[in-house]
Amino acid sequence: MSAPRGSAILAALKTAGIEFVVALPDIVTSDGLLWPLARQNDIRLVRICKEDEGIGICAGLGFAGRRSILMMQQTGLMDSVNALRAVGVEYEQPIAMLVGLQGKEPGVLPSKSAKVSVSAIEPILDALGVDHVLIETQDDEAKIAPAFERAFKNSRPVCVLIGTPPLADGAAP
Amino acid sequence: MMRRDECLALLAKRVRDEAIVATYQAAFDWMRLAPRDLNYVSIGAMGIASSHGLGLALGRPDKRVVVLDGDGSLMMNLGSLATVADANPKNFVHLVCVNGVYEANGSHPLPSAAKVDFAAIAKGAGIANTGTISTLAEFEAELDTILGGEGPIFRALKVTAGAPSKQDYAFIHGAETRQRFKAAFTR
Numbered sequence: 001m002s003a004p005r006g007s008a009i010l011a012a013l014k015t016a017g018i019e020f021v022v023a024l025p026d027i028v029t030s031d032g033l034l035w036p037l038a039r040q041n042d043i044r045l046v047r048i049c050k051e052d053e054g055i056g057i058c059a060g061l062g063f064a065g066r067r068s069i070l071m072m073q074q075t076g077l078m079d080s081v082n083a084l085r086a087v088g089v090e091y092e093q094p095i096a097m098l099v100g101l102q103g104k105e106p107g108v109l110p111s112k113s114a115k116v117s118v119s120a121i122e123p124i125l126d127a128l129g130v131d132h133v134l135i136e137t138q139d140d141e142a143k144i145a146p147a148f149e150r151a152f153k154n155s156r157p158v159c160v161l162i163g164t165p166p167l168a169d170g171a172a173p
Numbered sequence: 174m175m176r177r178d179e180c181l182a183l184l185a186k187r188v189r190d191e192a193i194v195a196t197y198q199a200a201f202d203w204m205r206l207a208p209r210d211l212n213y214v215s216i217g218a219m220g221i222a223s224s225h226g227l228g229l230a231l232g233r234p235d236k237r238v239v240v241l242d243g244d245g246s247l248m249m250n251l252g253s254l255a256t257v258a259d260a261n262p263k264n265f266v267h268l269v270c271v272n273g274v275y276e277a278n279g280s281h282p283l284p285s286a287a288k289v290d291f292a293a294i295a296k297g298a299g300i301a302n303t304g305t306i307s308t309l310a311e312f313e314a315e316l317d318t319i320l321g322g323e324g325p326i327f328r329a330l331k332v333t334a335g336a337p338s339k340q341d342y343a344f345i346h347g348a349e350t351r352q353r354f355k356a357a358f359t360r
Binding site for chain 2: 053064
């Protein structure tokens with residue numbers, strides 16, 4: 001199965017009405033998504049220094065009536081659990097996240113990964129009660145915009161997990 | 174040095190439709206001095222008050238956002254100063270109450286409390302308009318800049334605790350507090 005396309009993910013963000021991407025670089029999504037985002041002007045890219053900053057920034061944008069996502073690696077998600085717990089879960093704010101699963105083995109479900117840094121992620125999200133979807137192939141691309149729509153419709157956090165590095169424009173599938 | 178509540182009382186006399194983002198002891202003092210719907214106090218996690226404020230400022234460039242931070246909080250999120258400098262919001266003001274202790278958690282001292290120069294750190298992070306204020310007269314003289322100058326603006330306020338304020342965590346974390354803020358801010 002083909003890896004998801006960065007261009008399709010970017011299109012999904014626009015479909016979901018995302019106006020801001022708040023991001024730390026993640027090696028999974030760097031070439032296929034973050035660099036393309038940095039080269040366009042439709043969605044504003046806000047570069048941050050630490051992932052929990054992004055929870056606050058996305059919350060503030062939400063209170064201003066603006067839609068944003070926080071883009072990061074799963075290690076940064078783990079670093080942000082307290083902020084996500086407080087702001088996203090307990091305050092019931094629409095913290096929409098797009099998280100690269102660095103180190104996940106191709107074709108292996110995250111829960112079956114040999115790496116704790118990967119296998120721990122879905123149980124952590126489940127413990128927090130955070131909705132999550134896994135994007136592995138082009139067949140999964142259609143799940144992205146509805147997942148983010150759920151975050152804003154229900155005012156709850158949602159996490160889109162990217163299990164396969166998205167293809168950059170022009171890259172061979 | 175000045176009392177934090179006396180300093181904030183000067184600000185309270187001058188605020189109009191600014192969003193005031195306040196955390197911990199500054200939030201408790203501010204809620205006593207200036208209860209209003211445009212107070213954003215649901216920070217949730219220590220350290221990210223300025224990040225909430227940055228999100229508000231980016232989301233509504235037509236509204237002024239003033240963050241009342243603490244030095245212990247900012248120490249947990251020093252990178253946010255570089256983030257603010259990079260985003261460069263013209264409507265963003267960051268005031269940090271510097272008392273050298275984690276006041277909400279037993280008043281233990283911050284690391285290197287006597288030596289840390291927050292205005293210098295902010296300047297080094299790329300925020301051009303920074304400074305340190307140590308007296309009420311200086312603060313009053315700066316209010317025009319704080320409420321009307323082009324951001325981002327950073328000021329370290331050298332303060333001591335003033336009169337005790339009720340630590341109303343139920344209000345800070347309450348859903349109604351957030352709903353009232355959002356309604357006022359998006360009006």
